[in-house]
Amino acid sequence: MATDRTPTLPNAYGGNIPYQCDSLSLLDVLCENEFEGNTINQTDAAMAQVNFYKGAPPQWLNFYTAEREAAVDSTFIKRDGYSNLKKLIQSKRKSPRSIAIFKLLHEPSSGGSTLAMQVLWDLRKKHRCAVLKESTGANSTAIADQVINLFKAGDSQNTVLLLLEDENMADCLMREIAERKITSKVPVLIMLNCVRKSFIAEHDDPTTRISVILRRQLSEEEKDKFSNKLDVIRKRYADQHTKFHGFNIMCGNFSKTYIQDSVKACVNKHLLNPQNLLLPFLSLLNFYVPGSYLLESECAEFPDARPQDFESRMHPFNDLIVTFSGQEEDNKRVRMKHPMIADQCVKLLAMSRVKRGDTTINFLEYFCKAEVPQHLVPVIKDMLTKREITEAKALVDEQQNAEEETQDSFSKLIQDIKKDEGLGMCEHILKEAVDKFGANPFFPQALARLYYIEIQNYEKAEYCALKAKKRAPNNSFIADTLGQVHKGNLRKKIGHTPFPPACEILEIAGKAINAFKEEEKAAEKEVELESKSFNDRGSFGYLQVANYLFEALTTCDNRWKDILKGKKQTPYIADDFPRGKLNEYLPLIAQLKDGVKKRYGFFEKYLTYSKPKIGREEPGYFHDDVIGCYQKYTGMMPISFPGLLSCLDQKRIDPNLQWMEQHYRTINGEKRSDAQATQNYILVNILLSQRGVRRKTRTIPLQTLQDMLKKYVSEQIDQPTEFHLLALMLFWPEGGATHNFPYKQTIDLLRRSFEWDLSMYFRSRYLVPLFLLGKGQGLSRLVHKSRVDILIMNNLSPKQNNRKLGKLWSSGKIWELEAIKDHLLRIRGVVEQYEIFLNIADNRIKIFPDQLASIRNPGAVSFYLGFNIGGPVAFNIKYEAK
Numbered sequence: 001m002a003t004d005r006t007p008t009l010p011n012a013y014g015g016n017i018p019y020q021c022d023s024l025s026l027l028d029v030l031c032e033n034e035f036e037g038n039t040i041n042q043t044d045a046a047m048a049q050v051n052f053y054k055g056a057p058p059q060w061l062n063f064y065t066a067e068r069e070a071a072v073d074s075t076f077i078k079r080d081g082y083s084n085l086k087k088l089i090q091s092k093r094k095s096p097r098s099i100a101i102f103k104l105l106h107e108p109s110s111g112g113s114t115l116a117m118q119v120l121w122d123l124r125k126k127h128r129c130a131v132l133k134e135s136t137g138a139n140s141t142a143i144a145d146q147v148i149n150l151f152k153a154g155d156s157q158n159t160v161l162l163l164l165e166d167e168n169m170a171d172c173l174m175r176e177i178a179e180r181k182i183t184s185k186v187p188v189l190i191m192l193n194c195v196r197k198s199f200i201a202e203h204d205d206p207t208t209r210i211s212v213i214l215r216r217q218l219s220e221e222e223k224d225k226f227s228n229k230l231d232v233i234r235k236r237y238a239d240q241h242t243k244f245h246g247f248n249i250m251c252g253n254f255s256k257t258y259i260q261d262s263v264k265a266c267v268n269k270h271l272l273n274p275q276n277l278l279l280p281f282l283s284l285l286n287f288y289v290p291g292s293y294l295l296e297s298e299c300a301e302f303p304d305a306r307p308q309d310f311e312s313r314m315h316p317f318n319d320l321i322v323t324f325s326g327q328e329e330d331n332k333r334v335r336m337k338h339p340m341i342a343d344q345c346v347k348l349l350a351m352s353r354v355k356r357g358d359t360t361i362n363f364l365e366y367f368c369k370a371e372v373p374q375h376l377v378p379v380i381k382d383m384l385t386k387r388e389i390t391e392a393k394a395l396v397d398e399q400q401n402a403e404e405e406t407q408d409s410f411s412k413l414i415q416d417i418k419k420d421e422g423l424g425m426c427e428h429i430l431k432e433a434v435d436k437f438g439a440n441p442f443f444p445q446a447l448a449r450l451y452y453i454e455i456q457n458y459e460k461a462e463y464c465a466l467k468a469k470k471r472a473p474n475n476s477f478i479a480d481t482l483g484q485v486h487k488g489n490l491r492k493k494i495g496h497t498p499f500p501p502a503c504e505i506l507e508i509a510g511k512a513i514n515a516f517k518e519e520e521k522a523a524e525k526e527v528e529l530e531s532k533s534f535n536d537r538g539s540f541g542y543l544q545v546a547n548y549l550f551e552a553l554t555t556c557d558n559r560w561k562d563i564l565k566g567k568k569q570t571p572y573i574a575d576d577f578p579r580g581k582l583n584e585y586l587p588l589i590a591q592l593k594d595g596v597k598k599r600y601g602f603f604e605k606y607l608t609y610s611k612p613k614i615g616r617e618e619p620g621y622f623h624d625d626v627i628g629c630y631q632k633y634t635g636m637m638p639i640s641f642p643g644l645l646s647c648l649d650q651k652r653i654d655p656n657l658q659w660m661e662q663h664y665r666t667i668n669g670e671k672r673s674d675a676q677a678t679q680n681y682i683l684v685n686i687l688l689s690q691r692g693v694r695r696k697t698r699t700i701p702l703q704t705l706q707d708m709l710k711k712y713v714s715e716q717i718d719q720p721t722e723f724h725l726l727a728l729m730l731f732w733p734e735g736g737a738t739h740n741f742p743y744k745q746t747i748d749l750l751r752r753s754f755e756w757d758l759s760m761y762f763r764s765r766y767l768v769p770l771f772l773l774g775k776g777q778g779l780s781r782l783v784h785k786s787r788v789d790i791l792i793m794n795n796l797s798p799k800q801n802n803r804k805l806g807k808l809w810s811s812g813k814i815w816e817l818e819a820i821k822d823h824l825l826r827i828r829g830v831v832e833q834y835e836i837f838l839n840i841a842d843n844r845i846k847i848f849p850d851q852l853a854s855i856r857n858p859g860a861v862s863f864y865l866g867f868n869i870g871g872p873v874a875f876n877i878k879y880e881a882k
Contacts, residue, residue: 005037009128009153012186016125017154024146026138027130027162030120035064053233055246055337056324057291058114063121077225078118079111081212085192086119088211092190093126093159096879098182099174099853101191106214108196108290108339111250115214116163116194127161127190128153132169140172140532147177151188159187165194171764172532178852181834187856196290198388198412216254216340226251243319245337254340262320263344269316271352277366278302279317280359283345285379286336288413292379293333296323298367320345350420357417357425360384361432368436384433385446386411406619409453410446423454434467441472445481458489476522476535483519483541486512490545494552502556503577506585509549513588513595516541533764536606539599540622546596547629565635566593593633600630600638605758608642609869610765615806641722644683645770648690648786658696660684665697675712679723682709682730686771689779690787702778706730706739713742716749721757721869724750729771729782729867733840743845747871754870769850769866769873775825783824788814795819815864815876828862829874831855836863836874847874 008016010032021029040061048061066076085102092100106112120129128150132143151160164170170193182188200215218226230251233241242248245262252258270279278299285292299314314321320341323332336342350356360383367376387408408415410426418426430447437443445468451461465482472478490508493500519538527534553560562568570582570589603626611617630638637643639660647657664681682705688695712719713727724746731741774783789805792814808814829838829847834855836847847863848870849855854877863874 005033007031008033009150010125010158011154011156012158017156019153021150021153024130024150026133026143026146027150028133029150030060030124030129030131032125034060034124050237050240050244051322051324053237053241053244053247054322055109055335055341056322058117059325060117060121063118067121076118077222077229079115079214080219080222081214082115082118085115085212086122089119089123089161089190089192090126092187095187096855096857096859096877097853098184098187098856099178099189099191100187101170101174101193102211104192104194104212104214105197105200106194107200107216108198109246109249110214110216110254112194112196112214115212116192119192120161120163123161127159129161130163132162132164132166134165140169140176143169144173144176144180147173147189148180148182151182151184157184157186160189161192162189163192163194165196167193167195174853181852183833184856198290218250218253223253245320245341246322249338249340256340256344259338259340259344263341263348266317266320267345267348267352270349271354276302277362278314279320279345280349280354281363281366282321282334282336283342283349284356284359284363284413285383286342287339287346288383288411289379290339293326293335293375295373295375296332296334298373299334355417355421355425356413357421357429360413360417360429364429364432364436368433372437380433380437381440381442382411383413384411384430385442388412410449414446414450418454423450426450427455434464439471441468441475441478444468444471445478448481448485452485452488456488456492458485458492461485461488474522474525476519476526476538479515479519479522480535480537480541483512483515483538483545486515487541487545487548490548490552494548494555499555500552502553502560502573503581503585505549505552505556506588509545509552510585510588512545513542516545527760527763531763534761536603536761539602540626543596543599543603543629544625546592547625547632549592550629550632563589564592565633596629596633600626601640602761604638604640604642604646605869606761608646608768609758609770610762610767612765613810614766615804615808615810616766617806639680641680641683641726644680644687645784648687648693648784657684657687657693661688661695661697675715675719675723678708678712679726683726686729686779686782687784689782690784691780692787692790699779702730705779713746716746719749721750721753724753725770725867725869725871728872732773732781732872733843733845734777734781736840738841738843743843747846750871758869767868767870767873769868769875771867772875773825773827773865773867774823781825788820788824791819791823792817812876820864824864826862827865828860828880831858831861831879833858836861836877845872847872849873849877850875 006018007020008031009019009029010016016032021027021031045061045065048059049065052058052062063076070076081104085104088102089100104112104116106115117131120131123129130147130150147160147162151157162173164173170191173189173191177189200213229247230241233244233247237244249255249259267279270276278294282294285294320336321334322337323334326333336345346356349359364380367373368380372380387410389407410418414426414429417429427447427450430443430450433440433443434447444464448461448464448468451457451464455461462482462485465485468478469482486508490505490512493508494505516538519535519541523535523538550560550564553564557573559568559573563570563573570586607618607623607626627638644657644660660680661684664677664684685700685705687693688697689699709727709730712723716723716727727741728743728746728750731739731743733739769785771782771784772788774781776783792808793805795817814820827838829836834852836849836855838845838847847865850866850873855861857879859882860880861874861877862880863877866873866875
């Protein structure tokens with residue numbers, strides 16, 4: 001393809017600029033004048049169209065050709081959702097946000113990638129469009145640098161429209177660029193996150209969490225479009241169109257009958273020569289890792305290859321494969337024409353005794369010799385170790401409060417092999433992978449999981465977990481496996497009869513606790529090295545083991561209760577141990593209670609102040625295990641600041657609130673209070689003043705509570721984060737009155753304390769709004785989030801009543817509800833240099849945006865005010881009309 005053209009990019013005002021994108025090695029940049037002025041080889045263009053209809057991934061040339069032929073041919077088919085997605089993206093062009101993200105969730109080969117690329121192609125003259133290249137291995141910082149360079153190209157800013165397929169990378173990139181606080185007149189980045197998912201639940205609602213959903217199912221309108229297009233293709237390609245499986249499968253609404261008929265004859269012919277390996281290999285890859293491929297040069301080495309044109313020599317199954325060029329247009333790639341064809345091939349081959357397990361072993365033998373082809377390393381890892389995250393399931397509670405995610409125990413391939421061929425073959429495959437990939441920790445980790453979860457051979461599981469840990473000594477998630485092995489062994493021992501003796505229980509529990517403590521150390525080091533997230537599994541594993549240990553030992557002998565609670569010494573039960581054996585366990589027993597209290601103290605804050613994402617929760621058992629373990633070892637309910645806050649999150653009001661109010665009132669009456677006791681007494685009274693909460697004592701006026709706290713405000717420099725937060729809420733300006741309170745100093749102290757004490761553990765997690773500012777007076781203006789949740793669920797319209805609360809929060813739909821507008825106070829502020837300020841009297845109070853990307857331009861704004869553990873937060877920020 002020859003060209004004399006100069007590549008151009010659009011600027012923000014309808015013109016264009018010349019720009020060479022050679023330095024943007026991580027991005028495939030789509031120029032505004034792509035292909036214009038080029039001398040295009042018509043044979044290449046025609047082949048690109050044929051390959052696309054067969055099932056090859058779309059290329060930019062396909063869209064260019066379709067655009068040129070639109071005058072004489074039917075247009076390029078756009079699946080439902082195209083117009084909506086395009087409008088959403090265009091609507092953000094005038095948005096004050098610096099970054100926006102749209103999610104396209106699609107089943108494999110349902111047309112998701114094609115739809116996403118079509119949107120970029122059609123918007124290339126308005127935005128600077130690019131695709132994040134596959135397998136870049138780059139981190140979010142490097143990608144952000146190149147995105148910003150593209151945004152600023154030619155000293156002419158314009159929004160970058162970026163297509164990518166990695167959800168985690170999208171989140172990281174969003175934070176990375178938002179934190180750069182780039183001054184601009186247009187949004188910096190709009191991300192189109194195209195996520196392939198094997199199964200999409202019917203209840204997924206594209207109006208809340210996801211912009212567009214594509215399933216393997218056509219609407220009536222889409223069926224008509226494909227039917228009309230089929231007539232055109234029949235005329236143009238005659239009988240050749242019968243081999244266009246990628247198009248025909250879509251055209252037939254993903255008909256299983258069509259797929260079975262297309263595959264059956266080819267597979268039967270393949271079986272005549274049992275030495276043929278290529279069909280089983282490609283089928284296995286393309287079903288279990290959609291989008292994967294083999295290189296043409298690799299395929300040519302197989303015994304069933306013949307010295308003719310490549311696709312011809314792939315007889316008898318050449319009709320099922322397609323060859324195409326990759327992003328770098330190096331060695332051509334080969335794959336099955338459709339994942340559903342690959343699936344059918346795998347099933348038919350398995351019925352004919354060409355099993356998945358044998359094919360996997362043969363694949364490892366064939367490709368994993370001295371040096372594994374680089375493009376296959378991540379494919380093999382995904383095929384054998386990638387555990388699918390299932391669709392988030394609503395937690396079963398009265399308020400439909402949030403969602404939790406569940407994850408499969410093993411990769412889909414391993415699960416299918418286990419079902420059809422047994423655990424022995426799964427073990428054989430993973431052992432082969434462990435040997436073939438001598439430095440990779442994920443294969444021995446997966447094998448360890450197989451041993452302890454399915455085979456329940458804990459000795460072998462421990463050996464494999466240690467091997468994985470040796471290969472990645474600083475990876476806390478790899479270290480977690482060893483703890484899980486010992487924890488699983490402990491659960492099995494205490495779940496069967498005869499019940500094991502105390503010394504055996506302590507032996508296994510000690511190993512588990514030591515493993516989880518080492519994991520905690522690794523997680524702390526990762527945080528120090530600026531890890532994007534904190535691994536909490538070690539601390540939680542410690543508490544789970546302590547839980548099992550308590551139950552097991554007290555089952556052996558009820559006298560263990562007093563020992564584990566620290567009320568009596570261990571010699572109390574020394575007779576139960578062989579001579580001198582008890583001494584080995586004394587250090588473990590001595591540190592258990594303090595160890596539980598320490599980790600409970602962490603989780604109490606961690607679970608109250610944050611959650612994995614807005615609208616998402618930890619698994620339901622998480623909170624119960626943490627609290628249950630603490631109560632076993634201490635015999636009491638926690639009465640700390642976060643413990644009190646969480647009381648209202650229960651299904652019904654915790655009766656301990658009434659007792660705590662009386663407890664702290666007595667302390668204050670006897671003048672035994674200190675800053676912490678006063679702080680907790682005030683918080684209890686705020687909680688008891690919430691709507692729907694009955695209290696036995698009279699409501700304490702706001703002024704009285706302010707007077708109680710005021711004497712400690714001058715000393716707050718030495719107080720914890722929670723004190724600063726409570727002081728800020730209690731003295732928040734009301735009706736223009738500012739209480740002569742040091743707002744700036746308090747917020748500075750709060751942020752400094754939060755950053756020093758907590759922020760490292762909350763990376764990538766969402767800080768929960770603990771209270772929001774309502775329209776009431778006095779204490780009633782502080783509205784606990786649980787009351788907001790109840791308000792939302794009680795005021796949904798009939799059309800909305802099937803919505804999950806978590807999705808309403810994550811989509812921002814709650815702010816559109818009339819009940820929210822009626823009960824919460826919307827206040828006005830101003831944006832300056834990516835910061836929000838509230839100016840009241842002589843006070844200039846800094847407010848933190850809930851989403852940094854939601855502001856960019858200076859100007860007057862309005863918002864709802866909330867308080868999280870990091871300070872005052874602005875929600876639903878809207879710029880005021882000028």
